[in-house]
Amino acid sequence: MTDYGAHFMIRRFKTQIQDKLFPCLGAHAALSGNCIRFFVADQMSSAGKDGEILSFLYSFIDDVRKNEDSFYSAVVLFRGRDVSSEEQYDSMLWDRLQSLSDMDANLYSYDGRVDSEVHSPHFSFSLKEEAFYVIGLHGASSRKARRFPYPALVFNAHVQFEKLRANN
Numbered sequence: 001m002t003d004y005g006a007h008f009m010i011r012r013f014k015t016q017i018q019d020k021l022f023p024c025l026g027a028h029a030a031l032s033g034n035c036i037r038f039f040v041a042d043q044m045s046s047a048g049k050d051g052e053i054l055s056f057l058y059s060f061i062d063d064v065r066k067n068e069d070s071f072y073s074a075v076v077l078f079r080g081r082d083v084s085s086e087e088q089y090d091s092m093l094w095d096r097l098q099s100l101s102d103m104d105a106n107l108y109s110y111d112g113r114v115d116s117e118v119h120s121p122h123f124s125f126s127l128k129e130e131a132f133y134v135i136g137l138h139g140a141s142s143r144k145a146r147r148f149p150y151p152a153l154v155f156n157a158h159v160q161f162e163k164l165r166a167n168n
Contacts, residue, residue: 006040009077009150013038016148023145026071026156035072037063044078044092044151050099054127057100057155061128064157074155083138083151093136096153097125104128114158124158131158 014036017027030036039056041049053076060074083089104127110116111131114124124131133156137148 003040005079006038006077009040009079010038012150013075013077013148013152026160027073027154029071030073033070035067035070037072037074038077039074040077040079042078043080043082044089044096045080045082047095047099050096050103053096054100054103058128060155061130061157064130064160068159071160072157076153076155078151080151081139081149083140085140086142089136089138089140089151092151093134093153097134100127101125111158125155132156133158133161 014031016022017024017031022028027036037056037060039053041053056076057074060072064072083092108127108129111124111126111129114126114131115122116126117123125134126132135146135154135156137146137152137154139147139149139151141147
């Protein structure tokens with residue numbers, strides 16, 4: 001069965017990145033290289049798909065580790081447009097990340113290249129011993145570049161940013 005709603009959401013996300021005014025060069029590079037992986041889940045406020053999201057992210061991590069020369073992103077889009085404020089989104093974001101982290105901790109250690117303490121300047125989120133910068137998008141974002149009609153989490157491997165920094 002084809003999920004036209006998911007296809008629409010993914011197409012809408014790609015269209016937003018293709019806009020010349022979209023500020024993230026890494027997103028442009030990942031999209032042009034066909035290096036963005038997508039997963040569409042139900043409501044962001046629900047933990048119902050967290051196991052499937054984690055499996056999707058594990059597969060993504062395996063792809064990144066095999067192809068370290070490209071810039072990859074994993075995007076989790078949530079169907080509900082139930083975000084009315086930054087605070088509400090932040091609460092749901094941390095709930096989802098904590099749930100993923102708790103499941104991951106049963107199998108893997110935290111990436112030793114980064115700090116697990118959220119308030120540390122060296123903090124990065126970690127899954128399968130791989131550090132990530134996680135970007136949140138939603139319709140109520142105060143930052144124009146982070147506005148998207150559906151709640152989303154974008155996972156970018158920390159190592160990719162370190163390579164960009166090393167190359168100025």
